[in-house]
Amino acid sequence: MDPVSEARRAAWPLRDRRDLDEVLERTSSARYVLIGEASHGTSEFYSWRSELTKRLLAEQDFAFVAVEGDWPDCHRLHCCAASAPGTADDPAEVLGDFDRWPRWMWANEEVAGFARWLRGFNTSRRRPAGFHGLDVYSLWESLHAVLDYLRAHEPGSVDAALAALRCFEPYADPQDYAFATRVVPETCENDVARLLAELRPVLDESSLPGLDESFFAWQNAEVVAGAERYYREMMRGGGRSWNVRDHHMADTLDRLMAAYGPKAKAVVWAHNTHVGDARATDMAAAGMVNLGQLVRERHTADDVVLIGFGTHRGRVIASDFWGGPVRRLPVPEARDGSVEDLLHQAVPDDDAVFVVPGDSWAGQVRGHRAIGVVYRPLNERAGNYVPTILGRRYDVFIHCDHTDAVHPLHRLEPVDGELETYPFAD
Structure with missing residues (x-):
């Protein structure tokens, strides 16, 4: 059977939150669920990730969400979501105060909607579900x-x-x-x-x-x-600073798990380049590790589930230079022979969930698109694709065939920002 037909047979339609049942079955024994995104500016990635996380918190008793964000900023949002004394009533107020470029990564309507849900969810809980930052920049x-x-x-x-x-x-x-x-x-x-x-x-x-x-x-x-x-x-x-950053995120996750107790379970939100196991990409040959790999290696007995995202075409929020303005940029059709191209052929114009096998169509090396906060669509075909064995990089993959840009809370961005992170400003 050809790879397109194999992928089509493996696809589960994704139309509403009930269609995430296949994912919930796969996560039922997991203590760590890491959920990626192929860009920091795609609405569908944020929305489906939020819907899945709501179900993990409500139905499988996960304790907290840890994200590729700054510890102090996310702590303020955590306090708001836990209704701590003196905090804002609306999480959007807290997100609006995030001031490090790129603000749209967290200060957007999609995250605000999830945070409002989390605050409401926590009102009925003795121990509030948390929201914490893993990153190193603050x-x-x-x-x-x-x-x-x-x-x-x-x-x-x-x-x-x-x-x-x-x-x-x-x-x-x-x-x-x-x-x-x-x-x-x-x-x-x-x-x-x-x-x-x-x-x-x-x-x-x-x-x-x-x-x-x-x-x-x-x-x-x-x-x-x-x-x-x-x-x-x-x-x-080289990749030394990348490795420092991802080790820091993994260490922070371990400290959070210890703080929440021996039975705690964690959801992680980060870019695919942090979530998908680096050993299934060309990052390994460059001496680089990432968060997904480290969590798998450190917690082999805890059933770690890695979930990736991808899109065939659409629009994305990004900037065409570091520290630049908010831009709503086109995402061109995926490169021929890529993961996204294969899944578009398998389920054209549809969103779908794949619980990926380690062999067959998901066991071949294919380019897998990665869009950072700096993005130049006209240059995409010369880069932006990571050689990937999909079935080794992730346990589950969510394909959103046609996507739209995330909705920032701010029209303007601050003029400065941290140095671009290697290799994709993720």
């Missing part, structure tokens, strides 16, 4: 949060935080620090190590998971340490 905000915590709770350790703050102060932003490490032998590594050593929080057992001040401060200190390593490695080239 160096300054996390450093100031640690300093605020120490001043209030551990004044004897304030000097360590001030030393780290003074070390980073000469650099206008973390990018300047990254460049400086190329020519100056002294770095902030020792100051950050001292800060971590000084911060030994005593976790409040009576506090709800994710709301404990000590845990929040501890994770912010880990972000500072991860960010320092990330920017130091960035200047050495």
Whole structure:
């Protein structure tokens, strides 16, 4: 049987949330479900991911959602979703305050809708389901949060935080620090190590998971340490900074699981390039690992389920240069012979779920489209495709044949942003 016919036989139609039953059957024994996206700006990826996550939380008792977002920003959204005292009534207000480029990645109508649902869902729960950030970029905000915590709770350790703050102060932003490490032998590594050593929080057992001040401060200190390593490695080239970032996300996920308890189950939202096992792509040959691979390796007994997304054509929110404006860009028809092209031929003009086998049509190497926050459609056919063995990279794949752009809460973006992440600004 030819690959198109095989894929067509494996497809489950996806029209409403009830059609996710096949996915829920596959996740029934899992403790970790990692849900990807082929871009950071496609509405259908966000919407289906939200619908699946609602069912995982409500029907399979998953404890929290951890996302490819900043720890401090997502903590504010977590507090809102948990109805913590002093928080906004509408999560969209919190998302509207996300100010690091690209804001549309989280400050959009699709995430706001999920967060409103989560806040309502939590009103009937003794232990609220959480929403947490895994990423490494919030160096300054996390450093100031640690300093605020120490001043209030551990004044004897304030000097360590001030030393780290003074070390980073000469650099206008973390990018300047990254460049400086190329020519100056002294770095902030020792100051950050001292800060971590000084911060030994005593976790409040009576506090709800994710709301404990000590845990929040501890994770912010880990972000500072991860960010320092990330920017130091960035200047050495290759995939080193990528590996630092994904190890940090995996370590943060482990800390969250420990905080939520031995029976906790986690949902993760991140780009396909973080979620899909790197060993099934050309990333492995480049010495790169990713979050999906690390979670599979660390938690082999916990039934890890990796879920990818793709689209044949449509529109996407992205920018054509780093730090640029919000753009609603076309996504051209998928390249001939790609994963997306094959699935379009199998289920033309339809969305479908595939519980992918490791052999047959899903066991062949094909290009798999990856769109970052920087995207140039006219250059796509020369890049943007990751050689992939689909059945080894994911356990489930959701194909959305024709897609539209996500709906940002902001029309304008801030003018600056972090350095572009290798290889796709994901």
